[in-house]
Amino acid sequence: MTVTLTEVRKVYGSVRALDGVSFRLETGITGLLGPNGAGKTTLLRCLATVLAPDTGHLDVLGLDPDRPDQRTEIRRQMGYLPQEPGFYRNFTCFDFVDYLAILKEHVDRTERHAEVRRVLELTGLADKSTTKIRKLSGGMRRRLALAQALLGSPRFLVLDEPTAGLDPELRFRFRELVTELAVDRVVLLSTHQTEDVSAICDRVIVLDSGRVRFDGTPARLADIAAGKVWLAAERPASARIFWRMASGQFRAVGRPPDGAEIIDPTIEDGYVMLVGAAALGTETEAA
Amino acid sequence: MTWHVDESALGRYREGVIDRVAAASLEAHLASCEDCRRLVVFDHDWLKHSWDGVAGRVEPGGSGVVERTLGRLGVPDHVARIVAVSPALRISFLLAVVLVMGFAAVASGAHSPGGNYRVFLVVAPLLPVVGVAFAYGRLVDPAHELTMVSPIDSLRLLLLRTTTVLAVSITVGLVAWPLVPAPSTLGFSAWLFPALALTLTTLALSSRFAVWLAGSMVAGGWIVAMLFALSRGFEAFNTRAQIGFVALAALATAIVFASRHQYDREGSPR
Amino acid sequence: MTDAELLAAIGEGRIGALRELHKRHAPWLAARLAHRSSDRTLVEDALQDTFVAVWRRASDYRGEGEVAAWLWGIAIRKLIDRVRRNRIPRLERPSVVESAEDVVLAGIAYGDLGQAMARLSPELMAVVQARILDGLSTREAARLLKIPTGTVKTRLMRAKQIMREQLA
Numbered sequence: 001m002t003v004t005l006t007e008v009r010k011v012y013g014s015v016r017a018l019d020g021v022s023f024r025l026e027t028g029i030t031g032l033l034g035p036n037g038a039g040k041t042t043l044l045r046c047l048a049t050v051l052a053p054d055t056g057h058l059d060v061l062g063l064d065p066d067r068p069d070q071r072t073e074i075r076r077q078m079g080y081l082p083q084e085p086g087f088y089r090n091f092t093c094f095d096f097v098d099y100l101a102i103l104k105e106h107v108d109r110t111e112r113h114a115e116v117r118r119v120l121e122l123t124g125l126a127d128k129s130t131t132k133i134r135k136l137s138g139g140m141r142r143r144l145a146l147a148q149a150l151l152g153s154p155r156f157l158v159l160d161e162p163t164a165g166l167d168p169e170l171r172f173r174f175r176e177l178v179t180e181l182a183v184d185r186v187v188l189l190s191t192h193q194t195e196d197v198s199a200i201c202d203r204v205i206v207l208d209s210g211r212v213r214f215d216g217t218p219a220r221l222a223d224i225a226a227g228k229v230w231l232a233a234e235r236p237a238s239a240r241i242f243w244r245m246a247s248g249q250f251r252a253v254g255r256p257p258d259g260a261e262i263i264d265p266t267i268e269d270g271y272v273m274l275v276g277a278a279a280l281g282t283e284t285e286a287a
Numbered sequence: 288m289t290w291h292v293d294e295s296a297l298g299r300y301r302e303g304v305i306d307r308v309a310a311a312s313l314e315a316h317l318a319s320c321e322d323c324r325r326l327v328v329f330d331h332d333w334l335k336h337s338w339d340g341v342a343g344r345v346e347p348g349g350s351g352v353v354e355r356t357l358g359r360l361g362v363p364d365h366v367a368r369i370v371a372v373s374p375a376l377r378i379s380f381l382l383a384v385v386l387v388m389g390f391a392a393v394a395s396g397a398h399s400p401g402g403n404y405r406v407f408l409v410v411a412p413l414l415p416v417v418g419v420a421f422a423y424g425r426l427v428d429p430a431h432e433l434t435m436v437s438p439i440d441s442l443r444l445l446l447l448r449t450t451t452v453l454a455v456s457i458t459v460g461l462v463a464w465p466l467v468p469a470p471s472t473l474g475f476s477a478w479l480f481p482a483l484a485l486t487l488t489t490l491a492l493s494s495r496f497a498v499w500l501a502g503s504m505v506a507g508g509w510i511v512a513m514l515f516a517l518s519r520g521f522e523a524f525n526t527r528a529q530i531g532f533v534a535l536a537a538l539a540t541a542i543v544f545a546s547r548h549q550y551d552r553e554g555s556p557r
Numbered sequence: 558m559t560d561a562e563l564l565a566a567i568g569e570g571r572i573g574a575l576r577e578l579h580k581r582h583a584p585w586l587a588a589r590l591a592h593r594s595s596d597r598t599l600v601e602d603a604l605q606d607t608f609v610a611v612w613r614r615a616s617d618y619r620g621e622g623e624v625a626a627w628l629w630g631i632a633i634r635k636l637i638d639r640v641r642r643n644r645i646p647r648l649e650r651p652s653v654v655e656s657a658e659d660v661v662l663a664g665i666a667y668g669d670l671g672q673a674m675a676r677l678s679p680e681l682m683a684v685v686q687a688r689i690l691d692g693l694s695t696r697e698a699a700r701l702l703k704i705p706t707g708t709v710k711t712r713l714m715r716a717k718q719i720m721r722e723q724l725a
Contacts, residue, residue: 010554045553048436049436049552050432050435050436050552050553051552051553051554052552052553052554053554054554068548071551071552072438072440073438075436075437075438076438078436080433080436082432082433082436084432085430085432085433086428086429086430086431086432086433087429087430088372088429088430089429091348092346092348094346094347094348095347095348098347098368099368099372099430100430100433100437102365102368102369103369103433103434103437103438103439104437104438104439105437105438105439106365107363107365109364109365112365113343113346113347117339117342117346129342129346130345130346148433
């Protein structure tokens, strides 16, 4: 089971949202990192077959989204959590997911209702099934959006910022859920949280200004900053980014001065080195 | 509570081998003792099954008027739900349609001697267009993205809702038409054909533009064209005009068919 | 949460509260219903009817008496409805307690009364159970037991007479 993009481009006016993106997704969880405006949502929308790229080729589970009948088949096997899922605020959780189940061609009412209850239970919303959406918190609505993405046990999951607004406990439960699902599915997860990436992603792709800057394992992303993270007693001058820790010391990422106390890099450090470099227009590390 | 039920008594009760008096006593006690109620043994699968039955009846929301009406007309419930969800089919909107039509009818009649039936014939065909614009699309449907991404063909969805909007508009129009002081040469087709033509044109344009934009363009174009025609004294509702509207409707239908795969995706075809 | 609090939550549309109430009360309600009807399906359906009714009318509970007793009142009537194949559920007002004897008979401690009741034949006992212990009206008891209302009245009178004799 694979999903492949080849030289996908999408232009909006003068903005090159996607500028020749190519990669291949396999079973497991792939994280998509990138600053705002990097093109993540555009990319996810192309993968979700909602948006047609200008040029380039997509292959989703062996099917071609440009062909209408295959596009429908892709949609049958895919679950999509958009960045801004819209809700019918006066609907109850149950009715909303039920409606989306109808859109996903669950015609038989008994089977459909059982499926709705299954996904509500998976996302911990069983007790809220009769609560109106307008009474739900942002985090719960996000879970509801995730629940509808799980309808029909799709083989391909496209999740745009699924943990946004979730408190740590819920993020933890989300990770549990997704790791279990990803055993035999292709999951692409776009996020701002590097902890999500280090916790559950087998692979990570870094997107910036419409281009792939990195495509590899989280460990290799961290390695980009190997030898470039240090502790300083005072505000470091040659740091790309730094902050003050509770101990009073500064943690800096960039070009360490001689004799500095080098520490192990995290994924975030690698990400900063990568994206920071791109923003400055200097040479970047190849994947 | 001076005494409580003992487990063996409960056992005998469950098996039905307890005497009637002891049963009555036990039952009365259970009705007011929470601790003893907890002693009642049950099978977890049974409890889940029982709960599933309750939840199955309690969780799904009641269907609205529109859904139930459609159900009675023989429409399968999943189709009825798709149709009924659109904002255009809320009672408030339907009421608005009725009011505007009625107002237009009355206004045509009330004006000058002989009335100005043209007011009705300009306004009324636009109502289904507005209905369609409110039935589908990012502007009016919060779940538009999820709707587009679903396996159900978006054009089919749009057509289902458009049909319903047209059906309602035509019904209301049929009721309002007798009020309109139209000359005897003009039949009901005088507004039906323009209504169909405009609605289908909106659908055709929706393959390229957002539905609300398509509807606005059609409405704007229609009003401009009508004002122009009427100010120049052109007869916009005679038989020749009717033929023109039918031709437009046919052309729009052809375009919709040709573009049928472009409704459920954004972005230009390559 | 207490049962009364659960009912308040149910009134607000919180299904989790109904589920908890179901967990607490379904087992004993099912057992008690099963002692009124040997038809398992009927009992299951009546049990579900009960909780569906609770979902719709949680606000009807006015806080008088135990929630459990209120639930039983609904459950037994749902059973009767099912027995009659009556599609339209009606929740009749519980029968008014008529006399001091009824008050005593409906009491919790059964001591001497138990002995007295043991003297009753099955038919008389059934009427006592329906009218006094389950709180049904004469008409409801007649429906449940499938006997005429006149018979219900005479049997109840006879039963009370026997028990009075025993207690004297």
